[in-house]
Amino acid sequence: MEQRELKSKIEAVLFTTAKALKVKELAEILGVDADLIEEALLELIMDYASRDGALEIDDEDGYILQVKLEHMDIVEKLCPVELKPAVLKTLTVIALKEPIRQSYLKDLRGSNAYEHVQELVQKGLISKNKDKNGRSFNIKTTQKFSEYFKLKGDAKALAKFLEIEKGVSDD
Amino acid sequence: MEQRELKSKIEAVLFTTAKALKVKELAEILGVDADLIEEALLELIMDYASRDGALEIDDEDGYILQVKLEHMDIVEKLCPVELKPAVLKTLTVIALKEPIRQSYLKDLRGSNAYEHVQELVQKGLISKNKDKNGRSFNIKTTQKFSEYFKLKGDAKALAKFLEIEKGVSDD
């Protein structure tokens, strides 16, 4: 395959999947050697960088085609996630510690956590499943969540911190 | 706003919404005069056309940023639609030739058509009624179908094409 054609195929994959893909994944999808993918990908990234448009290919934990940060306002406007700060915080705790038991979440976030969970389930951002022993619920974030959000910075350290703190008050 | 900036904003909107937008809608979203939008949009379209990448801005019934037809296989592979391609094809045939007798549909689409019909009835996209003489079934699309789908473009030509081909195989 020509380099130009491969570049174009990679672009199509990134546009269609709308999620971060590793070189290996791209190679699998396109049935092309990872080395070739990497080469073409780098060229594609440079193409985008030199284009001065609204889109860019970010390479944080895989390659993803996204709108540049400067147009975040447009993204927010078109795909608003209307969550009250408290609910957002509950969502953050879930994302950091998933899968998390509902009872533990309540320990961390207080009794309002139940309401928050309900709202988040309704919005399709988390899913809630009966525990193996059937006594509590396990809560996880969904595919939709990962389309809307990513965890930033040293999330692991923060998760550890939560462990110690045992509680995330609303303000 | 600079032309370049506006172009970039339009690109961000088209990328994020992922559906066909009219100039008026773009103007509303961005709070910019429709004339200016149109001007910037045309430039953006030309940018894409000259770029030789995987994406294009199509301008049929609104403007949409999409993967070029030549990479449709990638889109199909990665973006699972709610109906399998074969079922979609059956639905298309029904939409184009309704009301259609189930026996004739079977001629066109093969014996799998029965299964497809079942699935489509279940999804409420088509209805199936006994023929007058009670021997076969007549199939039509439903109200729900027309809520989801819109016949447009060169559908008539396509219907003719089906007539000539007498059979739309799955691959």
Next chain:
Amino acid sequence: MTEAFDYSLTNTNTAEVNGASVNSATQELDGIEILVSMAKTGKVNPWNIDIVDITDKYLTQLFQMKSQNLRLTGRTLLFAAILLKLKSNILENIEMVEFEPNEEQFDEFDISDDFNTEENYTYNQNNVISIDEVLQRRTSIRLNRNRVVTLKDLIRQLEFYEMIDKKQSLKNAHERAKRRVRSYANLSSEDIINLAHDEYIEDGVQRLKENLEQIFKRENRVELTELTLLGMDKISAYIALLFLSAESDYELVQDEFYAELYVTRGLQ
């Protein structure tokens, strides 16, 4: 995790930080304890540290604490500074391994003597990433990606299949042509000219016709290879047979692909 920056709320020293009524224990609060107590009383959000705000509050606190304890003030500002540094590091996404307070910073507060007895502070940015900053909106989100496809999509899909189909039939034709070329490749140019020559073909047809009449008096069918015994090469015999089958009732039969070709008499 470093103990030095422990926000732990287990600290029993619950000072009223806004109030004017500061008990004697409060006098001994240092930077960390002030932070903790401010968090406890809800003056600051431990999950969302606003450095500017916190610094302001420290200064207010400082003002309210009538005893102008310079050591306390220095430490309070130190922690504000550290927070600021940490936060900017987080924002910059720079790994900060160690942060050791520089003594010079305290000179103006005249506490350097005091400070040396303190433990060394080693902070890691991990301690103070704010929970409100953990979740970041993605800009890769695409609405309508999993929408029910529109008919236009269907038409596009069909067009795509059509295109593939065209490409395939084109490819097949190309393959066939290539195969033909290959089978002729063994022939000399003279052979090819002869092959194409009408008279040559006519001659072959005539010879074959006479011979076949003789053969079919005895046999029901004859192998094509056998006909080469008549002094014709296989291709010439084959071409002659094609002509013959068109104008008479001789037929070419093959039981399996690539197997022997037979000449038979068609049903009368």
